[in-house]
Amino acid sequence: MKIEDIAEYLKNNGIKPSYQRVRVFEYLIKNKNHPTVDMVFRALVGEIPTLSKTTVYNTLKLFAEKNIVIVINIEDNEIRYDADTSVHGHFKCEKCGKVYDFQFDEENLNIKTIEGFDFRQTHLYIKGICKNCKMNY
Amino acid sequence: MKIEDIAEYLKNNGIKPSYQRVRVFEYLIKNKNHPTVDMVFRALVGEIPTLSKTTVYNTLKLFAEKNIVIVINIEDNEIRYDADTSVHGHFKCEKCGKVYDFQFDEENLNIKTIEGFDFRQTHLYIKGICKNCKMNY
């Protein structure tokens, strides 16, 4: 998505594109780093000095309600956000802390014992050591 | 596992089987309800009036370190615990809040783009509506 299209995208999803909302969404699609609220706030408050952390909380919560971001709970002490809403997995490296995306075959999961349940969201999380950290230590 | 075997099981995993630790582990294997710290505390404080919530925190953290419980982060506002350490998935019903176990084929995930990474833990979480809630509403 291009920066110019963000306001339109928000509108199409029932969100009024205020300046702060556009800037938060822009941060997500530009960086793709699965940031926490604090990471978004610290990255933007330099350019938007009046920005409140409450606004970042409100904005990301609104985005999640409108389903234009995914909430990532791979770690119990931090909530991360992702503007890529397609089905994909997340790998968190226990050494460097980076969160990687990966693809997997949802159809082949062959899920048993919860037939007849309605699936709304699927999250696959893997923790371990990334290739880069394995080589450098 | 039988109640009588808990102390032995804790010992075999490097944990001194204090009264509180045995009772917390007993709760987990008897109920299999993926409880939060608060649920364990409220369930036990009636029978163990001197029990401190700090002890429940300490105990479950110790169990997790010694790998006799799994930490479940299916929701961002609650940490749940599971004494079943086998690989299995968790489904949380958005209506009744119950967390169900399910089996899946880990081998068939066909994970791409993170080749060469070391996998330490895999968590598969699904959220939706359970069969029971679908029928009753």
Next chain:
DNA sequence: TATAATTTTGTAACAATTTCAAATATGATA
């Protein structure tokens, strides 16, 4: 028994998040 080590307990500290009301910005109406 005396002593040392471990565990439990309760309070205080801490950090993340939510609540809330005032201030600000935006949009509509006249």
Next chain:
DNA sequence: TATCATATTTGAAATTGTTACAAAATTATA
């Protein structure tokens, strides 16, 4: 443009879940 209504942002205070810590209690050792 001026006025009014609505929506959004802001910052402080409140709340919540968790951790740190030191004293008290328990258990193990000599």
